[in-house]
Amino acid sequence: MDVDNSMNDVPVIDMRHITKRFGTFEANSDISLDVYCGEIHALLGENGAGKSTLMNVLYGLYKPDEGEIYLHGNKISFSSPADAINNRIGMIHQHFMLIPTLTVVENIILMSKTTSKFHLNLKTECDRLTEIIQKYGFKIDLMATVSDLSVGEQQKVEILKMLYRDAEVLIMDEPTAVLSPNEVEELFIILREIVDDGCAVIFISHKLWEVMRISDRATILRDGKKVTTVNTADCSKEDLANMMVGREITLHYEKPEIEIGEPMLQLENVCLNSDDGISVLKNINLTVRQGEILGVAGVDGNGQQELADVIHGMRKVSSGTVKVAGSDTTNCSPQTAIDCGLAHIPEDRHKRGSILEFTVAENIAMINVDKAPFTHKGIYYPQNAQKVAHRLKEEFNIRCNSVNAEMNTLSGGNQQKVILAREIYRNPKLLIAAQPSRGLDIGATESIQQLLIDKRTEGMAILLISSDLDEVLAISDRVIVLYEGEIQGEFIPGEKTFTEIGLMMTGSSSEERNSTRHGVH
Amino acid sequence: MDWLSTVQGILAATARMATPLLFASMGGLFSARSGHISMFLEGFMLIGAFLGFVGSATVGSAYVGALLALVGGVLISLVFAFFAITAKANQTLIGIGINIFALGITSYLVTVFYGFGNRPYNIDVFTNIRIPLLADIPIIGSLFNLNLFTYVAFLLVPIVWYVLYKTPAGLTIRAVGEHPKAVDTLGGNVIKIRYICIMIAGALAALGGAALSIGQMGQFMENITSGKGYIALAALIFGRFTPKGALIGVLIFGFADAVQMRLQTAGSVLPYQFLTMLPYVITIVALVLFARKSRASAPAALGKPYSRQS
Ligand SMILES: Nc1ncnc2c1ncn2[C@@H]1O[C@H](COP(=O)(O)OP(=O)(O)OP(=O)(O)O)[C@@H](O)[C@H]1O
Ligand SMILES: [Mg+2]
Numbered sequence: 001m002d003v004d005n006s007m008n009d010v011p012v013i014d015m016r017h018i019t020k021r022f023g024t025f026e027a028n029s030d031i032s033l034d035v036y037c038g039e040i041h042a043l044l045g046e047n048g049a050g051k052s053t054l055m056n057v058l059y060g061l062y063k064p065d066e067g068e069i070y071l072h073g074n075k076i077s078f079s080s081p082a083d084a085i086n087n088r089i090g091m092i093h094q095h096f097m098l099i100p101t102l103t104v105v106e107n108i109i110l111m112s113k114t115t116s117k118f119h120l121n122l123k124t125e126c127d128r129l130t131e132i133i134q135k136y137g138f139k140i141d142l143m144a145t146v147s148d149l150s151v152g153e154q155q156k157v158e159i160l161k162m163l164y165r166d167a168e169v170l171i172m173d174e175p176t177a178v179l180s181p182n183e184v185e186e187l188f189i190i191l192r193e194i195v196d197d198g199c200a201v202i203f204i205s206h207k208l209w210e211v212m213r214i215s216d217r218a219t220i221l222r223d224g225k226k227v228t229t230v231n232t233a234d235c236s237k238e239d240l241a242n243m244m245v246g247r248e249i250t251l252h253y254e255k256p257e258i259e260i261g262e263p264m265l266q267l268e269n270v271c272l273n274s275d276d277g278i279s280v281l282k283n284i285n286l287t288v289r290q291g292e293i294l295g296v297a298g299v300d301g302n303g304q305q306e307l308a309d310v311i312h313g314m315r316k317v318s319s320g321t322v323k324v325a326g327s328d329t330t331n332c333s334p335q336t337a338i339d340c341g342l343a344h345i346p347e348d349r350h351k352r353g354s355i356l357e358f359t360v361a362e363n364i365a366m367i368n369v370d371k372a373p374f375t376h377k378g379i380y381y382p383q384n385a386q387k388v389a390h391r392l393k394e395e396f397n398i399r400c401n402s403v404n405a406e407m408n409t410l411s412g413g414n415q416q417k418v419i420l421a422r423e424i425y426r427n428p429k430l431l432i433a434a435q436p437s438r439g440l441d442i443g444a445t446e447s448i449q450q451l452l453i454d455k456r457t458e459g460m461a462i463l464l465i466s467s468d469l470d471e472v473l474a475i476s477d478r479v480i481v482l483y484e485g486e487i488q489g490e491f492i493p494g495e496k497t498f499t500e501i502g503l504m505m506t507g508s509s510s511e512e513r514n515s516t517r518h519g520v521h
Numbered sequence: 522m523d524w525l526s527t528v529q530g531i532l533a534a535t536a537r538m539a540t541p542l543l544f545a546s547m548g549g550l551f552s553a554r555s556g557h558i559s560m561f562l563e564g565f566m567l568i569g570a571f572l573g574f575v576g577s578a579t580v581g582s583a584y585v586g587a588l589l590a591l592v593g594g595v596l597i598s599l600v601f602a603f604f605a606i607t608a609k610a611n612q613t614l615i616g617i618g619i620n621i622f623a624l625g626i627t628s629y630l631v632t633v634f635y636g637f638g639n640r641p642y643n644i645d646v647f648t649n650i651r652i653p654l655l656a657d658i659p660i661i662g663s664l665f666n667l668n669l670f671t672y673v674a675f676l677l678v679p680i681v682w683y684v685l686y687k688t689p690a691g692l693t694i695r696a697v698g699e700h701p702k703a704v705d706t707l708g709g710n711v712i713k714i715r716y717i718c719i720m721i722a723g724a725l726a727a728l729g730g731a732a733l734s735i736g737q738m739g740q741f742m743e744n745i746t747s748g749k750g751y752i753a754l755a756a757l758i759f760g761r762f763t764p765k766g767a768l769i770g771v772l773i774f775g776f777a778d779a780v781q782m783r784l785q786t787a788g789s790v791l792p793y794q795f796l797t798m799l800p801y802v803i804t805i806v807a808l809v810l811f812a813r814k815s816r817a818s819a820p821a822a823l824g825k826p827y828s829r830q831s
Pocket of ligand 2: 094
């Protein structure tokens with residue numbers, strides 16, 4: 001107890017009056033943050049509030065324009081991440097910093113002090129790693145290639161990378177955004193062990209229940225300024241939400257009853273085999289009609305991505321038929337599906353939905369670039385793209401300096417909103433929305449979900465693919481559960497309990513119900 | 522009896538023809554794997570060929586020539602590095618610019634230095650070194666009676682492989698070409714690593730050029746490299762950016778070149794211009810056949826300048 005107290009007297013991290021500007025825009029203004037060893041400190045705020053920027057300042061990636069940083073009471077100034085790492089600060093970025101073509105062990109030892117400077121023996125390095133791995137009970141194949149790993153495993157590699165460097169402060173920028181519920185549980189256990197060892201964790205998340213569960217204190221940012229720091233135990237979820245957004249958040253929607261119309265998407269006996277012959281979609285039959293939202297629930301990686309790809313024409317089915325808005329588009333090009341009235345909000349918006357080096361306006365014009373108002377009589381009018389972009393920026397509350405800013409200067413959540421806005425703006429007959437609220441703050445999540453409901457009420461057919469069960473249940477008219485490429489069942493939200501759905505998501509039949517309840521630690 | 526000497530001759534000629542290309546492609550491995558479009562190899566080689574010749578002709582020592590080529594190669598590579606890494610200009614364009622510059626400046630200077638008629642001949646060159654015992658092996662013995670450049674070039678292949686795949690530095694180089702930001706966030710200096718890789722490429726490619734002028738020919742003429750830098754680049758791509766693959770690519774060209782020369786001396790019915798073209802055609806065909814596969818193996822950050830934007 002005594003030791004603990006003396007340790008906790010001086011914060012390990014003390015950021016004082018930090019201001020960071022990009023041009024004239026203040027992403028952080030006068031923010032102070034102190035973090036103690038042994039605590040998990042949550043950093044909360046809407047999209048673009050300045051969370052990532054503040055952490056990049058701490059990590060030495062950005063130089064603050066004003067303010068000081070103290071480490072164990074000593075003033076420091078980092079000019080690069082190398083300094084931060086040498087001072088035992090590690091950061092796991094919102095977008096993973098792993099090299100997909102290299103193995104796990106190579107990624108971990110990259111730029112670290114290896115046994116020999118002149119000879120790289122992966123076996124020896126693996127042995128050195130197993131100690132940490134066993135200590136925290138990771139299950140990971142060190143010789144696997146990173147591109148073959150699931151996102152959850154990739155994240156463990158990121159954590160290992162930092163533990164291997166003996167990090168005392170671990171910054172995690174939205175670590176749970178891409179994880180399945182089980183993986184989140186595993187992560188939380190690891191994080192607890194890390195802080196019990198005397199480390200500190202700074203944890204960024206938009207999911208308030210996670211913040212309530214895992215964090216000891218929370219600092220809330222709004223518009224680049226600090227609102228306050230609170231003890232999480234003294235607050236409710238609603239308190240945190242109000243401090244973040246400055247208004248009430250309900251996450252409860254009105255869904256008017258309407259007439260269901262023509263089928264806009266029909267899949268009949270669709271099967272898909274992967275390149276190495278493994279069956280990834282098994283006999284999928286589904287129909288989505290005008291004016292309804294069909295939710296696809298399931299843990300990530302159970303065929304959701306492939307389902308979307310098949311409908312979009314990005315992958316060819318092995319058998320079965322796909323119909324978009326009544327026309328047979330089986331194995332047609334993506335363009336055909338789009339011409340039939342399909343819009344697709346892809347899951348990985350960094351890789352597939354956007355071009356990060358292009359401006360916001362250009363990204364918005366991208367798919368419809370050959371149509372009015374962007375192109376008139378064969379000539380592209382950038383000013384029209386800017387006008388549309390400007391309107392969408394207001395409508396979707398996209399925070400960027402201007403519509404001519406490059407996509408990669410936007411915060412993670414705002415990049416997502418640009419893609420969402422573009423696809424919905426096209427007013428498609430059929431919309432595939434994959435993880436539409438991933439990475440969005442609660443305010444934006446609320447407005448996106450409301451928007452999807454409004455579009456459905458106007459008669460759009462929507463296929464909602466989401467690993468967030470709350471989201472699926474909140475807005476879908478019907479729900480199917482996908483497990484290992486197979487539909488496990490269909491129900492109407494409210495018909496089944498959470499536990500029942502959870503079991504469907506793991507492929508367990510009802511008889512096993514009592515034996516396979518996944519425990520919460 | 523006759524075919525035996527032919528085989529011996531072709532083997533030795535293949536190794537000799539492959540030498541300049543090997544230097545260039547091993548250098549190119551460093552620049553390409555760290556994320557650069559390595560169009561510049563041709564220009565670096567040409568500069569190296571010229572400086573090697575000048576050094577040897579002026580001082581009277583081929584070793585001084587090789588040293589001068591190496592230094593010159595590093596200097597010209599810094600020009601590329603500055604424009605590509607620091608100024609973030611288009612790497613293909615800078616590469617082509619350097620190649621055109623190298624062609625112009627070497628053609629010009631060789632005339633300024635030596636006039637038209639009286640270029641020095643009989644300059645000091647790297648002569649063949651006969652390795653005892655090995656050189657007596659039947660058929661392949663001819664491979665052990667070659668000059669220092671050739672021995673070094675072939676030794677470079679395992680060395681470069683070791684550096685790239687078996688040292689921490691090599692891991693960092695490969696990582697920089699795939700995902701520079703990841704290296705940056707781990708405290709690596711992406712800019713410095715990239716500069717060093719380009720300098721290695723400059724040094725090795727220039728030595729490859731010198732291997733032509735003061736290793737093979739004992740002479741310098743305008744455009745002496747005649748596209749060999751591009752062939753080295755092609756071999757790299759064909760070889761999926763690995764030392765072994767590049768070696769195979771280079772050997773295909775070297776072999777085609779050796780056969781082509783044989784045919785010329787044997788007095789073929791085909792016009793000699795056609796024969797000279799042959800190795801290039803073969804290399805291009807091989808490249809096209811394999812190009813589809815090799816796209817996936819190119820470093821992900823190829824041609825992309827790095828900036829942290831702070
Ligand atoms: N390199 C940059 N150049 C210009 N503006 C930037 C740059 N990086 C961030 N910004 C701006 O600074 C603001 C804060 O961005 P930051 O990434 O810190 O937000 P965030 O709180 O992490 O949001 P999210 O939850 O969406 O990830 C945003 O408005 C963003 O547009
Ligand atoms: Mg962020």
